[in-house]
Amino acid sequence: MRRCASYSFNLFTNGRIILRASDHRQICAQIKYGRCELLSENTMILPLKLSLYLKVFAARDAKWRIRRHINFGIFAFLLLAGLMPADAQSFLAVSLPTGFSGTGNISLSRPLMLRWHYASEATVNLAPVVAQNQIYLPLASGVIVSLSSVDGALFWKSEIGGEVSAVPSADERGVYLASATAETVPQNSSSRDSSGVLRALGRESGVTLWRRTLSSPIQGALAATQTTIYGGARDGHLYAVQKNTGEILWARQFPAAFNSCPLADGSRLYIGAEDGTFAAINQKTGDTLWRYRTRGAVRGNPVLLDGFVFFGSMDGYVYALGAADGRLRWRTRTGAGVQSLANAGGGLIAPSLDNFVYMLSLARGNRLWKHQMAGRVAAAPLTTIDGALFTPIAGDEAVVLDLRDGKQLNVLPLGADGATAAAPVLANNILLLTTRHGLLAFAQADDAASRSR
Numbered sequence: 255m256r257r258c259a260s261y262s263f264n265l266f267t268n269g270r271i272i273l274r275a276s277d278h279r280q281i282c283a284q285i286k287y288g289r290c291e292l293l294s295e296n297t298m299i300l301p302l303k304l305s306l307y308l309k310v311f312a313a314r315d316a317k318w319r320i321r322r323h324i325n326f327g328i329f330a331f332l333l334l335a336g337l338m339p340a341d342a343q344s345f346l347a348v349s350l351p352t353g354f355s356g357t358g359n360i361s362l363s364r365p366l367m368l369r370w371h372y373a374s375e376a377t378v379n380l381a382p383v384v385a386q387n388q389i390y391l392p393l394a395s396g397v398i399v400s401l402s403s404v405d406g407a408l409f410w411k412s413e414i415g416g417e418v419s420a421v422p423s424a425d426e427r428g429v430y431l432a433s434a435t436a437e438t439v440p441q442n443s444s445s446r447d448s449s450g451v452l453r454a455l456g457r458e459s460g461v462t463l464w465r466r467t468l469s470s471p472i473q474g475a476l477a478a479t480q481t482t483i484y485g486g487a488r489d490g491h492l493y494a495v496q497k498n499t500g501e502i503l504w505a506r507q508f509p510a511a512f513n514s515c516p517l518a519d520g521s522r523l524y525i526g527a528e529d530g531t532f533a534a535i536n537q538k539t540g541d542t543l544w545r546y547r548t549r550g551a552v553r554g555n556p557v558l559l560d561g562f563v564f565f566g567s568m569d570g571y572v573y574a575l576g577a578a579d580g581r582l583r584w585r586t587r588t589g590a591g592v593q594s595l596a597n598a599g600g601g602l603i604a605p606s607l608d609n610f611v612y613m614l615s616l617a618r619g620n621r622l623w624k625h626q627m628a629g630r631v632a633a634a635p636l637t638t639i640d641g642a643l644f645t646p647i648a649g650d651e652a653v654v655l656d657l658r659d660g661k662q663l664n665v666l667p668l669g670a671d672g673a674t675a676a677a678p679v680l681a682n683n684i685l686l687l688t689t690r691h692g693l694l695a696f697a698q699a700d701d702a703a704s705r706s707r
Contacts, residue, residue: 360683362641362654363663365699369684370406372399373692378418379674381633381688384681385424388457391693392418396433400460403682406695412460414453421475421515421677423483428457430483430497434471450487452495464500468493474553475515477523482537484523486512492525494540504540508533515555515634517563522577524563526552532565532573534580544580548573554594555634557602559616564602566592572604572614586619588612594634594677596642598657603642605631611644613660625660627653632675636685645673645687652678652687666696 360366376394383390388409389401396416400409416435423430434448450471454463470489477484482503483495488511494503510529517524522543523535532552533545550569557564563577568591574583589608596603601622604612607630613622629648636643641654641663650672654664668689676688685696 360638360680360685360698362636362638362643363656366664366666366685366696367699369695369697371692371694372401372406372408374399375691377674377676377688377690377692379632379676380418380421381677381679382686382693383422383424383429384679384686385429386426386457387682388424389686389693390422390424390429391688392422392431398422398429398431398455398460400429400457401693403684403695406693410460412455414451414455414462416448416451419450419471420473420485423476423478425478425497426457427497428455428460428463430454430476430478432472432476432485452483452485452493452500454497454500466495466500466502473511473513475555477516477518479518479537482518484516484518484525484537486514486516486525486527488512490527492535492540494537506535506540506542513551514553517556517558519558519577524556524558524565524577526554526556526565526567528552530567530569532556532567532575534563534577546573546575546580546582550591554592557595557597559597562616564595564616566595566604568593570606572602572612572619574616574619584619586612586614586621593632596635596637598637598642599639601657603635603637603657605635605644607632609646611635611642611655611660613657623660625655625662629673633677636678636680638680643678643685645676645678647673647675649673666694668694 374393378392378394380392384403387403389403391399391401393399396414396418399411402409414431414433416433418431419434420432431453433451435451448471450468451465452468452472453465456463468487470487470491472485472487474486481497483497486492490508490511492506492508496503508527510527512527514526518537521537523537526532528551530548530550530552531545534543536543548567548569550567552565552567554566558577561577562574562583564574566572570590571585571587572592573585575581576583588604588606589610591607592604594605602614602616604614606612609627609630610624611627612624615622627644627646629646631644631646633645642657643652643654645652650668650670652666652668653662656663668687669691672689672691674688674690679686683697687694
């Protein structure tokens with residue numbers, strides 16, 4: 255049987271694979287919910303049942319590898335009977351579809367071991383951020399600690415005062431923090447408000463690089479590009495701030511408060527507000543490009559994929575809008591409010607406050623499966639190519655579900671009364687879970703065991 259001299263292999267952002275041989279034969283397949291499904295081919299195929307190991311290399315933002323067992327179903331193509339060179343039969347080098355929330359050589363369906371634990375009774379419902387092997391963990395009373403991602407060792411601790419009010423952002427220079435500082439209130443006043451502060455702390459020692467006072471604290475999360483920090487405040491102001499100097503590039507006033515996780519992509523910033531508005535903003539000017547109104551507060555994080563932006567609302571619906579024009583593509587109702595979403599490589603994960611997790615199709619929003627959790631899932635789930643991880647508030651463990659059918663694959667202990675609303679984070683091959691008693695770092699069982707020897 256003749257073998258091809260060369261081949262090319264492409265994996266697109268929607269999970270579609272095309273393998274082309276030098277003699278123009280090709281085969282097309284789709285990675286969907288953890289499976290690889292044959293779509294079409296223009297060469298002879300063999301009626302074989304084949305199990306392949308797909309090794310994935312070089313994610314867009316970090317180098318990593320994941321070994322994933324996939325059932326190719328009922329077909330193999332002729333070079334596994336002759337289409338690919340012999341040395342290529344053991345693996346295929348591709349890029350991971352964008353949108354998975356985790357980056358690292360880790361499989362949620364395989365055993366995970368606790369690598370280290372940073373003990374603290376002062377954790378808050380804000381996720382840590384990671385940059386260049388340093389973890390920045392916000393704590394109560396305006397404290398931020400910098401930890402080693404390798405062993406959890408403390409690099410430095412900084413007390414900025416007030417309370418950290420939004421999920422930070424970090425890069426190679428350091429960490430960017432939004433905080434709320436209580437103002438002095440006259441005795442005859444029954445109200446109490448707070449001003450906001452945005453600052454940058456240096457990576458090496460946590461010293462303040464710059465500090466900017468705001469009329470109201472930024473809430474939800476900060477979003478960042480290479481040069482700019484974005485954040486929505488409690489008083490309805492939306493800010494763009496220069497990273498290097500702290501200069502306010504622009505500020506726009508909106509009718510309602512912000513308490514969401516903005517998404518910066520290309521030239522646009524996507525953000526939801528407490529009055530149910532979801533808007534696309536020009537990053538350079540702050541001008542509103544389009545807006546869409548729902549009937550509930552829009553919190554949590556949107557998902558951008560294939561020219562559409564997806565988000566959940568407290569009105570119980572998940573929405574899909576055209577990213578360029580804001581036109582409604584579809585909306586699907588769940589049992590209660592939806593605060594966060596995650597792309598699941600061909601589907602959309604939507605935890606609802608009715609204690610169910612929904613998997614929706616990207617094309618039409620059809621419900622593919624739903625799974626009842628032990629309690630509400632307020633935090634954004636974490637997804638990899640083989641599973642989705644959730645941290646129900648009422649439980650003592652994190653739960654991993656199969657993307658294909660929603661069945662439970664794995665659990666991770668969090669300790670008694672340990673769950674928080676802070677989202678799980680995957681970086682540098684470490685899974686970080688914030689609990690009421692500190693920060694837990696999990697690694698693949700074989701990796702953790704090799705490091706302990």
